[in-house]
Amino acid sequence: MITIFYWIFLAAIVLGVLYFIGHSLKKWPAGFFVAGFFLVVGVLFYYFYLEQAFVKNWGGKMSVKVPQGQVHISATWKDDNLWIENYDPVSNTCIFQEYSRGHMLEGKVVIKDCNPLK
Incomplete structure (x- = not known):
């Protein structure tokens, strides 16, 4: 929900600036x-700073796809970064x-000869 408010706020700023300066x-x-x-600044700020902060702290939304052929095991936050474990x-x-x-x-850590499903 917070993500929607951010995009509405950004659109209002962009349209307001366009109306004030242009019209x-x-x-x-x-x-x-x-x-x-x-x-451009608003999109980059969201993508490089706010996306994970929204998800972790304020209930935003983020999608991560498990690579084909792998099985998802767990996910955890370390500071503001999401770590996902797959097998x-x-x-x-x-x-x-x-x-x-x-x-x-x-980062990526690969543990060989790991069989957590047994």
């Missing part, structure tokens, strides 16, 4: 530039995959 001041090119700047029965390995803010600098 009221009659400077449409500057209005589109400033509104586009706010839109690959073909290679008999447990895979801990980190989902960090902006999906950058993600």
